Amino acid sequence: MKILKLLLSIYIVFNSNFSFTQNSPAPIKLVQFVLSPNHSDWNYNLKEEALVKITVLKYGVPIPNTEITYELGNDQMTPDKSGTLTLKSGIGEINIGTLKQPGFRQLKVKTTIDGHTYKNQIKIGFSPFNIKPTVEIPKDFDTFWQQAIESNKSIPSQPVITYKPEYSTPTVDVYLVRLQNYKKGKFIFGYLSKPKDHKKHPVLFHPPGAGVKKIHPVTAFANQGFISFTTEIHGINPELTMKDYKNISNAIGDYWSINLDDKDQYYYKSVYLGCLRAIDFLTSLPEFDGKNVVVTGGSQGGALSIVTAALDKRVTAVSAFYPALCDNSGYVNHRAGGWPHMFSSKYQFATPEKLNTMQYYDVVNFAKRIHIPGFYSTGYNDNTCAPTSVLSAFNSINAKKEIVITPISGHWRFSETNEKSIKWLKQTCAID
Structure with a gap:
């Protein structure tokens, strides 16, 4: 009897595991x-x-x-x-x-x-193209950022560049890069991807989406003719283990709320300055063509793309998908604000000090300062970066711009939109 029960349990386990392994996730709902x-x-x-x-x-x-x-x-x-x-x-x-x-x-x-x-x-x-932002702009906005940029220049970047053969391909060389930023001993990391043809190329900065998570090398831009740099923002070496990242993420928590009541110490200050440090690095490379500097990213990366394009006059084109951090004060004006919804009822963060700080970091106020061509995209069904907030920023841009709206999209985009973005960037940089 014991043997029969054992055989029966083995049969059940085997068949349940076999059924699981043979079942691919359905691409649609029943x-x-x-x-x-x-x-x-x-x-x-x-x-x-x-x-x-x-x-x-x-x-x-x-x-x-x-x-x-x-x-x-x-x-x-x-x-x-x-x-x-x-x-x-x-x-x-x-x-x-x-x-x-x-x-x-x-x-x-x-x-x-x-x-x-x-x-x-x-x-x-x-x-929707008449939506106006709710966020106000501080009178010393430009002075604040100019002083921050000048102060950051006193911190040497001291780049450490390590070739990564395991990520390189027959056409692209990949390197792990560490740059000092904001304070001595504080760093940002990223993966540099360069075409192997030893020719001059446009450079492309690719900031990350939200979260404390591992970044990975991106060789696709290099295959399209760009020298690209994909970064993280938290000063964490991407070669750490997933377990390490999980522990660090748990320790940091909602990083976007750290020092939100102090504009000089707010978490994103070093992040925004780190984006300019990335441009410093890219434009220092001997393979840089000397004229074309582009930035592109989605969500938090879309926000950082707009911020970089506004703060750094070396940037010549920007491509941003559903940018975060737009019109954050929308919630205190009875309408949707951007990710991370810091002033929604969920967090109860809408104090005068925090609202004041966010005026210096809201993407809308950077969008107003863009003077270069831009490609933008969003979807109406996005609940992470609500279209009300995204269009508040897009409508504030007074430069040559175009937008691809796929209204059915949530917080994601179609491959066709990616292809349009790459085509636009290549045309802007005159890449054949």
């Missing part, structure tokens, strides 16, 4: 919501009501008599209306209202079928 506004670009005029068609599909076919719950409200705000709706043919429609001021309305829908819950959302723009 049940899908399709939300379709009656304007194909998802944009409406002020006071114009928006209608959203709702379809619930299983195997691509509408499910009859589906009951859904829904919530309506302004972008990232508390819903102002909720309810239930039965889709008799699996298809229905909701009027999500309108706005009297430029912004976004958000519809969230949910249904439960066979014990599984399915959700979706859609955000509709009302005169």
